[in-house]
Each structure stands twice: as structure tokens, then as C-alpha cells.
Amino acid sequence: MNLLDSVMSLGEALNVSITGIVVVFIVLVVLAVLVQLLSKLIRLFVKDPNAKNAKKSDAVKEDVKPQGGVALPENQTLGTLDLYKTDEKTAAVIMAIVSKESGVPLNRLKFNSIKLIENK
Secondary structure (H helix, E strand, C coil): CCHHHCCCCHHHHHHHHHHHHHHHHHHHHHHHHHHHHHHHHHHHHCCCCCHHHHHHCCCCCCCCCCCCCCCCCCCCCCCCCEEECCCHHHHHHHHHHHHHHHCCCHHHCCCCEEECCCCC
């Protein structure tokens, strides 16, 4: 047996390599389809914890996350507010106006201070 007899020709080598590449791509497509099907199957059986929040309002609500990463409830704000030469009622009106005009809920806004500036 001669060494040259056992070596593949160029055509055979191309045939084997193309067949290998096609097989790899077919397996990748099958795996992608299986992952999609498994994902949909899991969604059917696992209850979505955010489904209750979605039913409460049509607007999309995002949780406020302070630096620690813990989500705040809808009725809790982040931080404290310092008032300078203004009363709480005026500050509440200012915060409500800012929330309304910006379209951001009050629990997502952080007010550090509100100060009355007098015109002279």
C-alpha cells in the first residue's frame, strides 16, 4: 500500500468538510428550536409575578431601585426632602406638578430640597 493511495483527493476533502459544516448548522438550528419550545412550555406552567401589576393599570410601571437594588413599593419614596422657606402644602403642589408635567410617578422622583426664591 502506497502512502499516496490513502490520502484523500481534493474533491473528497471538500465533500467531507462541507458535509460536516452542514451537519453542525442543522444541529444548531434544532437546538435553537428546542430552546424556544422549552421556553414557551415553561411560561405556560410558571405564573408570572408581574401579572397582577399589569392588570392594575394600563400604564407600564417600573420599580424604583435605590443603590442597594431593592425595589420600592408604590407608596414609598426614596430619600428625604429639605424645605427652605416653604411649607409642606406648597412643596406637595410643586412635586405633583413636576410629576404630572414629566409623566413620571411620584415614587420614581427624588426631590432633595425645595427652596422659595423671593423676587426683589
